[in-house]
Amino acid sequence: MVNATKGLFVSCDIPMAQFIINMNASLPASQKFIIHILDNTRLFVQPHAAEMIRSAISEFRDQNSYEKPA
Numbered sequence: 001m002v003n004a005t006k007g008l009f010v011s012c013d014i015p016m017a018q019f020i021i022n023m024n025a026s027l028p029a030s031q032k033f034i035i036h037i038l039d040n041t042r043l044f045v046q047p048h049a050a051e052m053i054r055s056a057i058s059e060f061r062d063q064n065s066y067e068k069p070a
Contacts, residue, residue, distance in 0.1 A: 007035050008050055010043040016057065017041055023056055 010020065020043060024034045033049035045053070 005035060006047060007044045008047045010045055010053070012041060012043075014040050017043060019057070019060060020045075020053060023053070 010017075012020070017037075017040060021034065021037065024032050027033075033046045033052070034043055035046060036044040038044060
């Protein structure tokens with residue numbers, strides 16, 4: 001018998017994948033969204049987590065970007 005799970009395929013570089021994995025690990029068990037870690041750069045996550053991941057990455061990039069003073 002085949003089991004199918006609906007999910008979202010995420011492909012990114014290794015540091016960003018580690019960021020997503022750490023974000024998932026910081027959540028309580030009932031809110032974890034990673035279904036399977038395929039390899040160092042690819043993850044299979046629950047579809048409802050897409051916007052949460054996007055906003056966390058955007059916030060992370062905003063905090064870690066340098067803007068030259070005017």
